[in-house]
Amino acid sequence: MSEPISDIRENSREESVRSAMEDIALIRRMIDHSEINMHRLGGLFLVYGLVFLAYSLFELFSTIIVAHTAPIEASASLSIILYFMTYVVVAVLFVLFLRKRTAIVKAENEHTMKLFDLWGVMMFVPAALELAIYLVAVFAADNLPEITFVLLRIVFNAMKNTALYMCIFFTGHYIGSRFLKIVSAVLMILMILLFTCGISLSGTGMSENNYFLQLNGMISTRISIATYIQIAVYLVMGIYCIVKQRGSTHGDQ
């Protein structure tokens, strides 16, 4: 004897519900696995920002203390120590990065790791450019006029900042964040203004030494401003990524 119609309908309904539950579980799993883990990136940005902030504060306070208490020779020694400390900071960040990468590589998907690696490479751009300036200064100092070094400092620092803002733009593009794209565009404009406005490469009405001293001071101030902007950018991006991840997770549920 065949099954009653009501039983067939009941079985069909149960089958539909079971199938719907399976499909929803599958969809959730795929979305979770394909999603970029912004929390990881946020953590990386916060570490970068905090390490650079600690270094900048150390640089600022040690310069102030030495300038007020020690002879001029001590200031010169300090600037050399601070210069080489930038490489120590990069080495520390590299170790932190590698440790974190090793810890998460098996748990995270390919997309999160791609962005993680992009920012790992980004960490070396400033150090590589600093090293390039140093090598130019050491090997070509006798052959190049002083104005070339001023120009090189401007160009290298502009490149350093451009690399950072390009990375922010690509990150924004990759994760579909209009906010990060706009931030990178605004910072790019700000950086162009910072390294071009009010900088004249032909001094008039003063001796050549005074002119270079003044120009170097101006460039140094602007590089410091760019560094503080960079620290702020890392910290804001860190907080933004962590907040975005939290919002996204709750929103999906």
Add this chain to the structure above:
Amino acid sequence: MEINNIPEMFQSKLRLMIISALIRQPLSFSALRQLTGATDGNISVQISKLSDAGYITVRKEFAGKKPLTTCELTPLGRDSFRQYVDLLNSILQEESH
């Protein structure tokens, strides 16, 4: 979308996995293979079917010297996926009442 006229594209688990994975961002062929755990041949067939149905677009380019195939959900694919999820939710809501 009604329960008795679910598009063919959602009637295969692998095709549903591919569409779900693409909902957030475009993905490369290798990323899709890694996410779904399917074989190259199987995933190629399903990508072709989804592409023929207008649910995804397939872009082929070179990353350096290596070929890179990227899949992206079309507005049609996105709309159909939303409708399908709405249908699944409505089935589960009916069951809970």
